[in-house]
Amino acid sequence: MTTAAFTQARMRALLPAISLFAVLVPILILQPATFSYFGSNLLLNLAVPIVFATLAQLAIITVNDLDLSIGPFVSLVACIGATLLVKQPWLGTLALAGCVLAYAAVGALIELRQIPSIVVTLGLSFVWSGLAIVLLPSPGGTSPEWLGAVMSFQTPWIAAPIIWSVLIAMIGHFLLMRSSAGVRSRAAGGNPRAVRRFGWSLVRNRATLYGVAGLFGVLSGLSLLGLTTSADANLALRYTLLSIAAVILGGGEFIGGRVSVVGAVLGAITLTLAASFLAFLNISSDWQVGMQGAILIVVLSLRVLLQQRNGDKQ
Amino acid sequence: MNKYNKTGDNKFPPLIQSPPLIRFSGIGKTFGNVKALSAVDFSFSPGECIGIAGHNGAGKSTLMAVLAGVFPPSEGVIETDGQACPHYDANTARLAGIRCVFQELSLCPNLTIAENLCVVHPRLSGRGWRKRARILIRTRLDEIFPGNTLTGNELVSDLTLTQRQMVEIARGFTETDVPVRLMILDEPTSSLDAHTAEQLLAYVRQATARGVTCLLVTHMLGEIERVSDRVMVMRDGCLVRVLPRENLTRDSIILAMGQHVEVSNAPREVRARMAREKGAGYEWALGPRKSVKVDAVPGEVVGFGGLAGQGQTDALLAIYDAAQRDARTRVAFVAGDRGRDGIFPVWSIAQNLDLRWLGKGGMSGSRNSETRRSRAGFLIDFAAARALVEAWRVKIGIRGASVNASILSLSGGNQQKVLFARALASNADLILMDDPTRGVDVGTKRDIYQLVRDEAAKGRTFIWYTTENDELTYCDRTFVFRSGSVTRVLHSDECTEEALLAASFEEHAA
Numbered sequence: 001m002t003t004a005a006f007t008q009a010r011m012r013a014l015l016p017a018i019s020l021f022a023v024l025v026p027i028l029i030l031q032p033a034t035f036s037y038f039g040s041n042l043l044l045n046l047a048v049p050i051v052f053a054t055l056a057q058l059a060i061i062t063v064n065d066l067d068l069s070i071g072p073f074v075s076l077v078a079c080i081g082a083t084l085l086v087k088q089p090w091l092g093t094l095a096l097a098g099c100v101l102a103y104a105a106v107g108a109l110i111e112l113r114q115i116p117s118i119v120v121t122l123g124l125s126f127v128w129s130g131l132a133i134v135l136l137p138s139p140g141g142t143s144p145e146w147l148g149a150v151m152s153f154q155t156p157w158i159a160a161p162i163i164w165s166v167l168i169a170m171i172g173h174f175l176l177m178r179s180s181a182g183v184r185s186r187a188a189g190g191n192p193r194a195v196r197r198f199g200w201s202l203v204r205n206r207a208t209l210y211g212v213a214g215l216f217g218v219l220s221g222l223s224l225l226g227l228t229t230s231a232d233a234n235l236a237l238r239y240t241l242l243s244i245a246a247v248i249l250g251g252g253e254f255i256g257g258r259v260s261v262v263g264a265v266l267g268a269i270t271l272t273l274a275a276s277f278l279a280f281l282n283i284s285s286d287w288q289v290g291m292q293g294a295i296l297i298v299v300l301s302l303r304v305l306l307q308q309r310n311g312d313k314q
Numbered sequence: 315m316n317k318y319n320k321t322g323d324n325k326f327p328p329l330i331q332s333p334p335l336i337r338f339s340g341i342g343k344t345f346g347n348v349k350a351l352s353a354v355d356f357s358f359s360p361g362e363c364i365g366i367a368g369h370n371g372a373g374k375s376t377l378m379a380v381l382a383g384v385f386p387p388s389e390g391v392i393e394t395d396g397q398a399c400p401h402y403d404a405n406t407a408r409l410a411g412i413r414c415v416f417q418e419l420s421l422c423p424n425l426t427i428a429e430n431l432c433v434v435h436p437r438l439s440g441r442g443w444r445k446r447a448r449i450l451i452r453t454r455l456d457e458i459f460p461g462n463t464l465t466g467n468e469l470v471s472d473l474t475l476t477q478r479q480m481v482e483i484a485r486g487f488t489e490t491d492v493p494v495r496l497m498i499l500d501e502p503t504s505s506l507d508a509h510t511a512e513q514l515l516a517y518v519r520q521a522t523a524r525g526v527t528c529l530l531v532t533h534m535l536g537e538i539e540r541v542s543d544r545v546m547v548m549r550d551g552c553l554v555r556v557l558p559r560e561n562l563t564r565d566s567i568i569l570a571m572g573q574h575v576e577v578s579n580a581p582r583e584v585r586a587r588m589a590r591e592k593g594a595g596y597e598w599a600l601g602p603r604k605s606v607k608v609d610a611v612p613g614e615v616v617g618f619g620g621l622a623g624q625g626q627t628d629a630l631l632a633i634y635d636a637a638q639r640d641a642r643t644r645v646a647f648v649a650g651d652r653g654r655d656g657i658f659p660v661w662s663i664a665q666n667l668d669l670r671w672l673g674k675g676g677m678s679g680s681r682n683s684e685t686r687r688s689r690a691g692f693l694i695d696f697a698a699a700r701a702l703v704e705a706w707r708v709k710i711g712i713r714g715a716s717v718n719a720s721i722l723s724l725s726g727g728n729q730q731k732v733l734f735a736r737a738l739a740s741n742a743d744l745i746l747m748d749d750p751t752r753g754v755d756v757g758t759k760r761d762i763y764q765l766v767r768d769e770a771a772k773g774r775t776f777i778w779y780t781t782e783n784d785e786l787t788y789c790d791r792t793f794v795f796r797s798g799s800v801t802r803v804l805h806s807d808e809c810t811e812e813a814l815l816a817a818s819f820e821e822h823a824a
Contacts, residue, residue: 180432180439183425187433190422197384197420198433199404257424 012306016250016263019299020270023277030280041159045227047272048151048164049074050242052220054250054268055172055261057243059213062176062189063206064255065110065117069125070217071240073099075233076132077221082141082231089144100214107210111203125240132233139232143225151226169265176261185209189257238289245296246271251303270295333396335360335496335527336381336412341390343376343551346726350376351551354390358496361525363518365538367567368548369783374531375417377548378498381529382414383407408434411495415486415502417531419478423471427451427481430470437490454484458517459510475505483514487521496527503534515541533621535564535819547571568819572811596643596744596775600632601625606800608633608793610775612743615766617789617809618779620818625798626779630746633777637744646670646742648733650749650779656733657721664703664717667732670740671702706735711761727758734762738769745769747778751785763788783814796820 033039053070060067077099085092106124110117155163176182188195188205196202220239225231248254249270250263274295275288334357343351351373358364368374380387383404392402394410413434421430428448432438438447448466455462459480470478483502487494499518503511518528518541530538538545545557547570555570595611606629610616618626630647637645649655658666672694703717710731715723721732730750737745751759766776766788778789786792792804794817802817 178444180443183429183432187422187425187430190424191420194416194420194422195433197382197404197416199383199408200433257422 012303013251013260013263015299015303015306016260016266016270019249019295020266020273023270023273023295027273027277027280037157037159040162043276044159044161044165044269044272046224047161047269048168049220049224049227049236050239050246050272051165051168051265051268052216052223053236053239053243054246054264055168056213056216056220058172058247058252058259058261058264059176059209059216060117061244061247061252061254062186062257062259063209064189064257065121065206066244066254067121067213068118068240069121069128070213070220070243071237072125072128072132073103073214073217074221074224074236074239075231076128076135077218078225078228078231078235079132079136079141079233081147081222081225082143083135086142086144096218099218100211103214103217104207104211107213108203108207110210111206129233136231136233139230141231143229143231147222147226148229151223165265165269169262172261172265176259186257186259189255189259242271242292243268245292249296249299334358334393335395336410337393337396338381339391339393341377341380341387341392343373343380343385344388349551351380351387354553356546356553356556358527358529360495360527361522362543363522363528363530363541365542365545365567366529366531366548367535367538367545367571369571369781372548372571373551374548375500376551378414378500378529378531381407381496382412382498384414409492411492412498413486413494413496414498415483415500417500417504419482421470421478421482421485424469426467426469427464427473428466430481431485431488434485435488435490450488450490451481451484454487455480458484458487459513476507476510479505480510487517494521494526496529497521498529498531500531501533502530503532503537511537533819535567538567539564545570564819568812568815571815596637598633598636600629600636601798606798608777608800610744610777612775613770613773614791615770615776615778615789617786617792618777618795619783619786619792619804619814620795620801622781624795626795627748628798629795630748630777630779634746643744644740644742645744645746646737646740648737648745648747648750650747650752652726652729652733655748657729659720659722661721662718663707663712663715663721663724663732664699666721667703667706667717667735667739668699670736670742672699702739706739710735710765731758731761734765738765738774743773744775744777747776747780749779749781751780751782759785783811786814794818794820 027043028035031039034043053074056070057067077096080092080095080099083092084095106120109115110120153160174182176185184195184200185205185208188200188202192202195205221236224236228235246267247259247264249267250260250265251267252259252264271292274292275285278287278291279285337357339355341351341354342349354373354377366374366377376385379385380392383402383406386402392399394406399406422433425433428444428451431447431451432443435447452464452466455464455466462477462480464473464477464481470481473481479502483499486497486499499514502514506514515537518530522528522543528541530542532538539562542562543559545555545562545567546553547555547557547567549571557566557570595609597609598607600606600608606625608616608629618629620626627650634645634647637643653659658669707717712724712728712731715728721729724732734750737747751762763785766778770776778785780786786804786809787806789809790806792806792809792814793800794802794804794814796818801820802813804813804817
């Protein structure tokens, strides 16, 4: 590999970090107070559930699928947490475990029947939403006490959301990018034929990854509930597109098993910050979604540019 | 100089005494209704190098896939070390020490070279597996291809095709728990340059001397000739000859690969020459430097031969482009890859059939086209379309299905006939065919040959790329391709199996 191509690859890997700084630096200039413990806590408060939802999406994108139901699923988990988990903790735990198993079963089904994941998860998104409304017809409920305590835990020196995000990124990176089981899972995204040829079960692999996605979805829902202290069936609908955007922003690609856990976490934080960015500029929050979209387009264009120059070299 | 180059220097491995590593008895494999392998009996002994030769579609790759445990055989018994294996799969093969370097490469492009090892070796896990994997692959790469500059940390997608093939080969030879005992190399040198191919062949001799059985499947007969102890020759899914080391030459391999050809050559030369004098022919200069010259006259059937993927399809597409730009030429294309390029799967047989005819105003294909042309507008003449479809249905002999049924209700062969009818029912004078009889049964093939000859007699020109050499006997002239250029032009009287093979294997200075 030539050094030029190598620096190109580096640049591609660094792009998520660069885009995070591009959002972070203007915020710091506009509002230096955000750099404080309290400021960063406030700014990144909602990052943790988004990071979890992003990793759930990442597990699915690893095997070239797309999960259009993660938002409603996170809402459903929050509703279970605000109702069943408070009144009947055992039943609540069982329901959450059932959610994870359902995800794994969906993964197995998609591989066995070769159905497009988009169709299955789009259908499921209505199922999750429906269940959430059955559980909690109107916004309300309370978060279990322990959950509130975990989410409002004050870490020393550095604000809790930052520590959480770093921890999640490290664990996820180790599991998916470094461990041999994780590498095999990614292999199934890169060349499923070869993986099957060498005697691995693609069904088991997809079921595992979907199960992991379900687990992260549950964690996302619970952490969101811990922050908001009450739930709503429409609480996290926008997480579906937000999580896809974060994975792509973090260097992931829709096909080919190319994903980056650290990049995706950075992407999720960038998108969280982008929402606050316009608030500091005294621009209406109506523009937030558009801003997030604009960031995505700019970063993706940059990446395509880098790839093209790389391709010309070869 | 490499001392392993000449097999004459090596002692022969003891072929008879030791029990065979793998024994095949009566192995057969069918895909749907296509028989890819039938009744193959063979046994592989430790430490021998077996060359496997045969045409495209002779069943070489299928046999290797069965051996690697990718597909279970439809019939027959596989024995390893004298014991029958009823459930022979990829894991059985791996535990028996069988490895395969696949022709189309089985690396994951999104992983690094070292990470790709863990797909093959379940043992690579736990602490420090990445380091172990890197050392394993680096050692093998240096052993097989000394002087390579790979570190093991590069992403496979960043490698060149040659480097990928090197990695695939080196990965095949890595060992963790089970030692390699049988190595299948399926077209291993197709992307290697002369230098690295030389290194690989030397390593193959070295490995066989260590007792590893190597199977070399390749179209490069020179390589087989140099390193093999025995050569299996396959044809039509059967093992037809096993040539021993003695008197093993390229010519003897080619002779054994040859197929007896049903000669049904009418003297069509005369007609072609007549037409040429009228000066109504086609001429194309193709390729990046316009170096490939192809010409045809009306009523001629021109064949494109040679090994698969030597640039024939590109030449056809270039001709198609050129013909599209030229307003005088009316051209139609018959795709070979039906599923991908040919059929519209949700449409009916009729809709699939009359599509090309509709494209030209919905008029021109029928017999009285010239008189009705003036009426051609942008509305479909449904009565004419129905008549056309019915006429062609009878002509190509599709029975038992309504023309309004889905195209997918037909067998593959009949789908191909519909694609033929689509091209022939149009107003096209020039018909390009991209290996159209791929995976089609013999009966359908005969019908298609008949159609081609009948239509050529009416003055249509056919350009026919085929990977089956006996089809080229239906062509007036055959252009033999090798590495994107034409090596020979054979007239129908000189188009014998031997001449074709010789031209197909005509090697350029590598």
